Amino acid sequence: MPDQTPTSIIKARDLHKCYWVGTMPFPALHGINLDIEPGEFTVLAGRSGSGKSTLLNLIGALESADNGSVEVLGENILAMGRDQRTRFRLQNIGFVFQAYNLIRVFSARENVAYVCQLQGKGRKKSMEIADHWLHEVEIGHLGYRRPDQLSGGQQQRVAVARALASEPKIILADEPTANLDSMTGRRLIHLMQDLNRRLGTTFLISSHDPDVKQAAGRLIKLADGQIVDAWDNIPKPPIAPASACPVENLPLTKRLRNYLREARKKALNKRGHKMNEDQH
Amino acid sequence: MTRSTSTLNSIVLTVALRNLLGHLRRTLLTVGAIAVGLAALIFLWGFNEGLHRNMLGNFQNAIIGAVQIHHQGFFQHPELSRAIRNPERIVTGLEKAGVARYSRRLETFGLAVSDTTTQGVMLIGMDPTQEQLVTELAKRIGIGRFLQPGDDYKLILGATTANNLQAKLGDEVIIIGYDRYGAMVAESFTLAGIITSGEMGLDSGMAITSLSTLQEMVDLPEQVTTFVINVEEKRIPSLVDELDHALRGESLEIMPWYSMFPVMKEWIILHNGFLYLFIGVVIFIVLAGELNTMLLSMLERTREFGVLMAIGTSRRQVAMMMLAEAVLIGIIGIASGILLGYVIILVTAEIGIDLSILLGSTSRFYVDPLIYPHLKLDHLGLTIGAILLASILAGIYPAWRASLLQPAEAVRNG
Numbered sequence: 001m002p003d004q005t006p007t008s009i010i011k012a013r014d015l016h017k018c019y020w021v022g023t024m025p026f027p028a029l030h031g032i033n034l035d036i037e038p039g040e041f042t043v044l045a046g047r048s049g050s051g052k053s054t055l056l057n058l059i060g061a062l063e064s065a066d067n068g069s070v071e072v073l074g075e076n077i078l079a080m081g082r083d084q085r086t087r088f089r090l091q092n093i094g095f096v097f098q099a100y101n102l103i104r105v106f107s108a109r110e111n112v113a114y115v116c117q118l119q120g121k122g123r124k125k126s127m128e129i130a131d132h133w134l135h136e137v138e139i140g141h142l143g144y145r146r147p148d149q150l151s152g153g154q155q156q157r158v159a160v161a162r163a164l165a166s167e168p169k170i171i172l173a174d175e176p177t178a179n180l181d182s183m184t185g186r187r188l189i190h191l192m193q194d195l196n197r198r199l200g201t202t203f204l205i206s207s208h209d210p211d212v213k214q215a216a217g218r219l220i221k222l223a224d225g226q227i228v229d230a231w232d233n234i235p236k237p238p239i240a241p242a243s244a245c246p247v248e249n250l251p252l253t254k255r256l257r258n259y260l261r262e263a264r265k266k267a268l269n270k271r272g273h274k275m276n277e278d279q280h
Numbered sequence: 281m282t283r284s285t286s287t288l289n290s291i292v293l294t295v296a297l298r299n300l301l302g303h304l305r306r307t308l309l310t311v312g313a314i315a316v317g318l319a320a321l322i323f324l325w326g327f328n329e330g331l332h333r334n335m336l337g338n339f340q341n342a343i344i345g346a347v348q349i350h351h352q353g354f355f356q357h358p359e360l361s362r363a364i365r366n367p368e369r370i371v372t373g374l375e376k377a378g379v380a381r382y383s384r385r386l387e388t389f390g391l392a393v394s395d396t397t398t399q400g401v402m403l404i405g406m407d408p409t410q411e412q413l414v415t416e417l418a419k420r421i422g423i424g425r426f427l428q429p430g431d432d433y434k435l436i437l438g439a440t441t442a443n444n445l446q447a448k449l450g451d452e453v454i455i456i457g458y459d460r461y462g463a464m465v466a467e468s469f470t471l472a473g474i475i476t477s478g479e480m481g482l483d484s485g486m487a488i489t490s491l492s493t494l495q496e497m498v499d500l501p502e503q504v505t506t507f508v509i510n511v512e513e514k515r516i517p518s519l520v521d522e523l524d525h526a527l528r529g530e531s532l533e534i535m536p537w538y539s540m541f542p543v544m545k546e547w548i549i550l551h552n553g554f555l556y557l558f559i560g561v562v563i564f565i566v567l568a569g570e571l572n573t574m575l576l577s578m579l580e581r582t583r584e585f586g587v588l589m590a591i592g593t594s595r596r597q598v599a600m601m602m603l604a605e606a607v608l609i610g611i612i613g614i615a616s617g618i619l620l621g622y623v624i625i626l627v628t629a630e631i632g633i634d635l636s637i638l639l640g641s642t643s644r645f646y647v648d649p650l651i652y653p654h655l656k657l658d659h660l661g662l663t664i665g666a667i668l669l670a671s672i673l674a675g676i677y678p679a680w681r682a683s684l685l686q687p688a689e690a691v692r693n694g
């Protein structure tokens with residue numbers, strides 16, 4: 001490909017992903033192309049259901065795509081097996097989720113030290129690292145508290161500290177401010193921005209919070225599973241998204257799958273006619 | 281690699297342990313259930329064993345001993361023509377085998393006759409000194425006294441027989457028997473003691489006199505029909521083997537108590553069988569209770585496991601967290617159960633368990649009203665093993681379920 005950027009730390013090409021609920025397909029992503037440079041502070045914006053979490057999960061090697069490729073740090077993560085992905089995440093990617101990030105029965109520093117211990121560092125060393133990162137996220141004095149003794153914002157800071165403690169190249173944060181009041185959310189974003197500047201860690205954050213978008217070094221707009229230039233300019237995909245969902249991914253016997261494929265083709269044809277009529 | 285592996289194991293263990301401590305009430309309830317179940321089993325094993333030992337002991341030292349030696353076929357057909365040919369060889373054999381507690385007897389059928397009635401009896405000639413080494417018959421004499429060395433034509437009867445004959449202490453009782461030629465002989469005896477054991481087998485059907493008296497009466501001087509041996513239970517099989525070997529060619533039958541009275545042995549096996557059934561029930565309860573706890577623990581931590589997997593915890597580690605939790609519960613439960621059960625055994629073995637409410641104050645079926653529990657290590661080991669296995673099983677299913685979690689889904693749905 002001519003537009004290939006050799007320096008990209010994240011490179012997604014023609015990503016497709018459907019979810020299945022029973023035999024009903026729910027298209028989540030179709031045709032995502034994305035390049036992210038090392039050290040970028042990128043915000044992924046979009047309405048609820050636009051596919052933000054799905055995209056982050058694919059980039060974070062948490063899920064498999066139906067189609068397309070994702071390269072992270074030059075590695076084709078979709079080709080990896082489950083255990084290989086787990087190791088890849090441990091070494092290269094930090095995660096911050098919307099809520100419930102922490103082990104309830106561990107103190108803040110134990111939560112942060114956990115990843116270091118997973119990486120094989122000794123307990124003492126891991127605790128030192130944890131104290132360092134808790135200090136970096138400005139809650140060094142709260143290391144001995146358990147999650148239920150911390151505010152929501154403080155908990156998210158512990159999650160950020162943990163994400164950093166494994167010294168990953170990339171941090172993926174899925175709506176990290178969604179459960180926080182706007183003031184606390186803004187401060188968390190500024191903290192992450194500051195860390196991004198000082199450490200050079202690449203941040204990819206999903207959010208529909210205007211404050212977060214404002215802080216973005218780069219804003220990527222996601223609508224109906226596609227990247228768009230403007231919210232009112234959503235391209236019409238060449239084929240109906242649902243019909244692009246591969247039946248092969250259904251966990252069924254071959255015979256049943258073939259049967260469903262035929263049945264769905266018929267149904268989609270009918271619906272396609274109707275939709276065309278509606279538009280005329 | 282080894283270093284990182286051990287760190288990993290320690291973090292997995294830490295998570296499991298913290299989680300148990302974090303849900304202290306639930307943990308204590310599950311641990312407590314296991315402990316109480318195990319302690320109950322330990323107590324039951326101990327009580328059972330104590331009961332069996334008591335019963336077997338009483339049964340053996342009442343009259344039959346642990347092992348008897350007769351001429352081939354005598355046990356089925358106790359006739360004087362089946363007297364032992366070479367008693368000296370048996371004595372030598374017993375000495376070689378290190379057996380000091382044995383007694384010689386002469387046994388034959390007879391009729392006890394009083395003014396009003398006659399009673400068929402087993403006529404037993406005993407050496408009063410030797411007999412004390414083997415049985416505790418002397419202790420069961422309620423009226424009068426046991427035989428003494430030098431007693432001639434003195435008789436001991438069971439209470440029921442004495443009653444039927446309406447014979448009182450000091451009365452004369454005529455005994456009719458057959459001598460070794462089959463000729464009828466009759467002698468007069470003085471009633472010296474009455475057995476009041478409460479056991480049917482002892483209180484009726486027996487007439488005991490001294491060995492020399494009976495030998496004289498049936499004209500079999502120096503002859504005996506029976507050797508009765510007293511040894512510890514666990515020595516019996518090897519002793520039987522040794523004697524079999526040493527006395528080969530003498531056409532003898534060497535019979536442990538359980539060959540003579542197999543019903544007794546079968547009763548003990550059956551009785552233990554109920555305990556195995558009970559173990560099964562307790563194991564099932566432990567399994568169900570702990571499985572419930574573990575599934576609860578797994579379900580409420582789905583989101584947490586999702587996050588842990590996302591940040592790099594492997595499926596194996598997540599499974600190990602669950603399994604470690606289950607095994608830890610099992611181990612703590614077992615340890616407290618052993619402690620509790622052991623204390624119960626110690627205390628009851630010291631003071632005894634009084635069954636007199638159930639049995640009355642005298643023994644019944646050779647069981648004393650006071651039972652002293654005794655714990656056998658193989659019973660304990662078996663029970664512990666079964667409970668440990670149950671707690672591992674209770675962890676395997678939730679561990680497997682946890683390892684199948686998809687991190688993205690688990691984080692999303694919790």
Ligand SMILES: Nc1ncnc2c1ncn2[C@@H]1O[C@H](COP(=O)(O)OP(=O)(O)OP(=O)(O)O)[C@@H](O)[C@H]1O
Pocket residue numbers: 019020021026027028046047048049050051052053054055689
């Ligand atoms: N497990 C699932 N089963 C079925 N459909 C799903 C599943 N996960 C996501 N989807 C669907 O895929 C689409 C994209 O979902 P996704 O969670 O990526 O959106 P999102 O932008 O993160 O939304 P939100 O802002 O609400 O988190 C939605 O239509 C959603 O309903």
Ligand SMILES: [Mg+2]
Pocket residue numbers: 052053054174175
């Ligand atoms: Mg989302």
